[in-house]
Amino acid sequence: MYRKSGLLAMSFSLALTTACKSPEQKAAEQATQNLTEATNKMAEAAKNGTANPADAMNALTAAMGATNGGKKVETIEAGILKGMLPADLPGMKRTEASGEKSSAMGINVSTAEGRYTNDAGHSMNVKITDIGSMTGLAGMATYAWASTTIDRETETGYEKTSTFNGYKSHEKYDKSSKDGELSTLVGGRFAVEVSGSGVDMTAIKDAMTKVDLKKLESMKDQGVS
Numbered sequence: 001m002y003r004k005s006g007l008l009a010m011s012f013s014l015a016l017t018t019a020c021k022s023p024e025q026k027a028a029e030q031a032t033q034n035l036t037e038a039t040n041k042m043a044e045a046a047k048n049g050t051a052n053p054a055d056a057m058n059a060l061t062a063a064m065g066a067t068n069g070g071k072k073v074e075t076i077e078a079g080i081l082k083g084m085l086p087a088d089l090p091g092m093k094r095t096e097a098s099g100e101k102s103s104a105m106g107i108n109v110s111t112a113e114g115r116y117t118n119d120a121g122h123s124m125n126v127k128i129t130d131i132g133s134m135t136g137l138a139g140m141a142t143y144a145w146a147s148t149t150i151d152r153e154t155e156t157g158y159e160k161t162s163t164f165n166g167y168k169s170h171e172k173y174d175k176s177s178k179d180g181e182l183s184t185l186v187g188g189r190f191a192v193e194v195s196g197s198g199v200d201m202t203a204i205k206d207a208m209t210k211v212d213l214k215k216l217e218s219m220k221d222q223g224v225s
Contacts (some may be wrong), residue, residue: 074223122198187220
């Protein structure tokens with residue numbers, strides 16, 4: 001557990017340093033410092049045999065709260081997010097749908113995911129995630145593309161950041177394999193991701209329109225304290 005926590009702190013440290021720009025830099029550095037100090041103390045206590053699991057978890061939760069501006073977020077029930085998955089997609093039927101709400105090391109996340117296929121073997125996945133207590137700076141670390149600009153092309157495809165229906169988006173596509181993905185970040189809290197295999201980007205973007213992004217945005221303050 002302590003090793004995982006240390007890795008989490010280091011990954012957040014690196015991602016936050018890369019993703020955040022002034023005037024958020026000082027806040028990001030302070031949040032990362034708090035998280036690093038908490039995990040270092042936990043590791044030292046474990047080494048000395050003085051670790052108390054409850055105290056360790058409280059310290060990590062407090063540090064995670066610092067990266068989130070001190071807010072506590074109770075994520076949306078997974079069943080609600082599952083209900084927002086498209087029942088089907090043009091030319092494809094939904095073959096699987098699942099939802100899950102989890103909490104670990106001070107991080108609360110809810111997800112819902114649907115899989116869609118057609119008779120030709122082509123498929124798409126739609127995933128909705130309430131990143132909950134990872135909003136704010138921690139969320140920026142996880143979805144670093146939301147605070148950067150990407151525009152690159154290869155012989156067979158491209159990757160870029162843009163906007164989709166008014167929301168910051170990230171898209172990748174390979175024309176040779178006809179594989180691609182499109183992600184949006186809604187209200188700084190919800191991530192919607194569509195990936196496809198054997199389809200064109202138009203179909204992927206059309207699948208994204210089947211998720212009610214405006215409704216998700218209206219839920220961004222639910223469970224926040």
